[in-house]
Amino acid sequence: MKRYFFALAFSAISLAAVAQAPKQNIFIQDSLKLVSSQFKFTEGASVDKQGNVFFTDQPNDKIWKYGTDGKLTVYMDKSGRANGTYFDKKGNLIVCADEHNEIWSIDKNKKVRVLFSDFKGKKVNGPNDIWLDAKGGIYFTDPYYQRDYWTRKSPEIEPQRVYYLPKGKKTALVVADNVLKPNGIVGTPDGKFLYVADMKANKTYRYNIEANTSLSNQTLFLNQHSDGMTLDTDGNLYVTGKGVNIYKPSGELIGHIDIPEEWCGNICFGGKQKNILFITASKSLYTIPVNARGVE
Secondary structure: OOOOOOOOOOOOOOHHHHHOOOOOOOEOHHHOEEEEOOOOOEEEEEEOOOOOEEEEEHHHOEEEEEOOOOOEEEEEEOOOOEEEEEEOOOOOEEEEEOOOOEEEEEOOOOOEEEEEOOEOOEOOOOOOOEEEOOOOOEEEEOOOOOOOOOOOOOOOOOOOOEEEEOOOOOOOEEEEOOOOOEEEEEEOOOOOEEEEEEOOOOEEEEEEEOOOOOEEEEEEEEOOOOOOEEEEOOOOEEEEEOEEEEEOOOOOEEEEEOOOOOOOOEEEEEOOOOOEEEEEEOOEEEEEEEOOOEOO
16 A cells, blocks of 8 residues: 555556457446445455455554455454455465554464564565465565654665565565565466566566575566556456556456546455455445456
8 A cells, every 4th residue: 555545547558548458348347336435545455265355444453354245344453554465375364564564464363473573673664565475475565655653754674675474484585676666466376476566666567486486587567556466367467556457467458447436455356256356445345246266
């Protein structure tokens, strides 16, 4: 999340380009549904194995759950100002806890364990978005966005980078420092590629994930950034910002979902069949059925 309210648009994607995007029958715009608008800024959407969707309302310090039964409930109060989230294989909710710039693991009993607290004795800028590989390691982005609840007024670490936290370790590794302000992040289920959005450069890159978990071969994928991202089983990339844009693995724009909010912060597939797109958009949560399935 860049800030609680965005005024940015996807400058590289004109309305004409969106209008000319090939019709792929991925979704029907009229099927977009507002679930609720009771939030201040929604973020961090992720899905568990059952298809329940969890998301954050960072300014209000809460994690919410939208169950497959259609019930919307507060899952956790005092969530460490949770931002990006992701489920590990054991069903623990891994959270970018922005209040003290940590990464948490929250188990099914809501017990919190701090996985990461600092980098070489210094606080990182603020873990923002997150993706776990098959080994259980955590890739996370670390942009600096000043929060009003922080006591510090400047970063302890100047570079804004992408890190990797090996499973069971407390020390993170720098895996990408060739970005200006990394934000959205997602990896392919085969573990071969990692997408990273650079908010300041207004670009999204694709990296090769090496066997040792390092990243190589930074390749420009889009002249467009993204606050949060997800993939479907066809490899299509869904990016957020002013609505949702959908791209084929080749980078071809194939769809745009219009959202009646100023900004879309994050996105994930949910529901029992993982074929409902959940969109966290400013003060609201939206859903839209799609002819695709998520890989989470």
